[in-house]
Amino acid sequence: MTVAYDLYGAKDLGLLSAKVNVERVLGEAFEERDSSYQGGIYYMLGGGDAESFVIKLNVDPFDGDAVEQDYPDYKVLLYINATDRSSALEEVMRQAGFKLLRHEVF
Structure with missing residues (x-):
C-alpha cells in the first residue's frame, strides 16, 4: 500500500469557505481548533x-510570511496526510476549489 502526503492550495477562498467546500465534497464535518503553532x-x-x-x-x-x-x-x-487514496481525492479537491501543489509518497 502506498501512503501519500499531499498539499493543496486555494487562491480565491477564505478559510471558512474552504472548510465548507471540503466538507461538502467529502460529506464529513471538520472540527474547529485553535493553535498558535498552526497560526490560530x-x-x-x-x-x-x-x-x-x-x-x-x-x-x-511569528513572522507573517x-x-x-x-x-x-x-x-x-x-494538508491530506497518510492517505492511500491520493488520486481519487485530487479530483474531489479540485471540485472544492483546491489545486494539488505537492505530492509525496512514503
Whole structure:
C-alpha cells in the first residue's frame, strides 16, 4: 500500500469557505481548533496514524510570511496526510476549489 502526503492550495477562498467546500465534497464535518503553532483557527478531520485533513491559512504567525514559501499566492492550505487514496481525492479537491501543489509518497 502506498501512503501519500499531499498539499493543496486555494487562491480565491477564505478559510471558512474552504472548510465548507471540503466538507461538502467529502460529506464529513471538520472540527474547529485553535493553535498558535498552526497560526490560530484551523480545521481538522481525522488524525493519529490514520488519514487526516488540515485546513489552515498560509500565514506564519511569528513572522507573517507564507508557511509554504514555495506557494505564497495560495491563501488557504489543505494538508491530506497518510492517505492511500491520493488520486481519487485530487479530483474531489479540485471540485472544492483546491489545486494539488505537492505530492509525496512514503
